[in-house]
Amino acid sequence: MGIDFNFDEDEFRNAIGDKVEAAFIEYVETEVGNGELECDCGSTTFDVETWQNGNAGYEGAAICRECDERIALDLDTSDIDDIR
Numbered sequence: 001m002g003i004d005f006n007f008d009e010d011e012f013r014n015a016i017g018d019k020v021e022a023a024f025i026e027y028v029e030t031e032v033g034n035g036e037l038e039c040d041c042g043s044t045t046f047d048v049e050t051w052q053n054g055n056a057g058y059e060g061a062a063i064c065r066e067c068d069e070r071i072a073l074d075l076d077t078s079d080i081d082d083i084r
């Protein structure tokens, strides 16, 4: 007697990858919001946008709340992709 648990490793890795990616995006948004980034105008308050690009990677931008300057964020998720 027992329960057969069919462990699908690919599915598991994908699930982990999704979690890590979500955590990464949250981290980026938090860091940018914590004054890690400074605009040319001296402001450190930004609205952060992140989105998935066509290659299953992420792109992001921070938009200055003072002058609307848009700063591209370098979101390297290649390490996360290695998990998958």
Ligand SMILES: [Zn+2]
Pocket (backbone or CB within 6 Å): 039, 040, 041, 042, 043, 064, 065, 066, 067, 068, 069
């Ligand atoms: Zn600015």
